[in-house]
Amino acid sequence: MAECQLPKLNTGVRFPSPAPKNNHMWGDFMNAVIFDMDGLMFDTERLCMRAWDYAGEKMGVGKAGHMVMKTLGMKHTRAMEIWREEFGEAFDEPALDKYTKEFVTDFYAHNKVPVKKGLYSLLKYLKSAGFKIAVASSTTRDGVLRNLRSAEIESYFDVIISGDMVKNSKPAPDIYLKACEALGEAPENCYALEDSRSGTHSAARAGCKTVMVPDLWQPDEETVALLFKKCEDLYEVEELLKCL
Numbered sequence: 001m002a003e004c005q006l007p008k009l010n011t012g013v014r015f016p017s018p019a020p021k022n023n024h025m026w027g028d029f030m031n032a033v034i035f036d037m038d039g040l041m042f043d044t045e046r047l048c049m050r051a052w053d054y055a056g057e058k059m060g061v062g063k064a065g066h067m068v069m070k071t072l073g074m075k076h077t078r079a080m081e082i083w084r085e086e087f088g089e090a091f092d093e094p095a096l097d098k099y100t101k102e103f104v105t106d107f108y109a110h111n112k113v114p115v116k117k118g119l120y121s122l123l124k125y126l127k128s129a130g131f132k133i134a135v136a137s138s139t140t141r142d143g144v145l146r147n148l149r150s151a152e153i154e155s156y157f158d159v160i161i162s163g164d165m166v167k168n169s170k171p172a173p174d175i176y177l178k179a180c181e182a183l184g185e186a187p188e189n190c191y192a193l194e195d196s197r198s199g200t201h202s203a204a205r206a207g208c209k210t211v212m213v214p215d216l217w218q219p220d221e222e223t224v225a226l227l228f229k230k231c232e233d234l235y236e237v238e239e240l241l242k243c244l
Helices: 044-059 067-071 076-090 093-110 119-128 141-150 174-183 197-206 234-243
Strands: 032-035 132-137 159-162 190-194 209-212
Touching (some): 044 067, 067 076, 076 093, 119 132, 119 234, 132 141, 132 174, 141 159, 174 190, 174 197, 190 234
Parallel strands (some): 032 132, 132 159, 190 209
């Protein structure tokens, strides 16, 4: 294993050399890890771009994959509000749902969900180290389960919280608070893994120690200030947690 590089915290406090894993030098009770899904575990944000390009052309508004960047991390109802703001009267939500489903159904008929680098290794480590593991995704429960089952990782998760289980979309903290409650852990005892602005702000507002693995969006200064650590991929997240 590479030499541990400790995260830079906003307090400026200097910490001693890394302790063994079970000592949890950042707190004796870091017991759980909560995963976002799209863009964090799976390369599905790019898949959504392709689906919305397809749907936009079918709807007559042109390729609309760029709307993914405007709705990253949001639950479906909030994303649809953004679409209405963008396209006004030209927006046909039933048509968007129809053509998006058409594209995605065809994709999954011929492919498995595209898995992000390091996911399997990280999950195996977390399970062996005794962490509780949850998903907190803005996607519907059916969509979450489809992807977890496609990747054959559903059994790793103790708790699955989806966007249709909470009232307010990320960046509101609701989904992380619900995940922590279901895990039986205080937010400050949970790591949250996120890739988007709305997701990182949601986790931080809930009080989780937030680790960002950027995908389509690189964090701005406001977001960086909220992070416990930024990692390049899930392999780096695993190395980070082994150091703590």
